[in-house]
Amino acid sequence: MNAEDTEKSFRKLLKESGKTLRALSPADLLFVVGDFWLSTTPEGLREENGDGLVAYFELTSRGKGIQYxxxxxxxxxxxxxxxxxxxxxxxxxxRCSLGYKATAEIFQLKAPVSTFGCWDKTKSKDFFDSVTNSPQFQLIKSYTHFSSGVALSECDAPWGNPEHSTKGFEWAKT
Structure with a gap:
């Protein structure tokens, strides 16, 4: 599979599994994207740090007001x-995302914004555990999202360590 075909392949996987993005819970989203990452290897990527996951919790404004x-x-x-x-x-x-209304509980989190990254498939369990055990995930797992999306886009990645020394994972989120 080419990297350019990942969105099409991911949508096909969702359709074949009988799931829709709109119906996914946060846990479903994490594990469906995670399973897709673990089970596929696009061609032509760099050997070290060429294929990874970044999970994030972010306050955004994408035309629908502030959302989490x-x-x-x-x-x-x-x-x-x-x-x-x-x-x-x-x-x-x-990018696979779920949008939630920004509630008072979200703003009461010690750190409502958080990012997790994993570029080593052998460490995926630790990555999934870190995300699902985070206070942000624990809060939204009972929420109902009002928006969802899947999109493939171009971006720039740092030469070496994916967690850039000054930009962290900001380059990988938006």
């Missing part, structure tokens, strides 16, 4: 051109 978004993004990074150095390399981001 939970998303799981699959980041697919391409290798650098051998003849040139660039601090940022081309990548694709498959």
């Amino acid at each position: 978004e939970f998303g799981v993004n699959r980041i697919m990074c391409f290798p650098p051109a051998p003849e040139q150095y660039s601090a940022w390399l081309p990548a694709l981001k498959l």
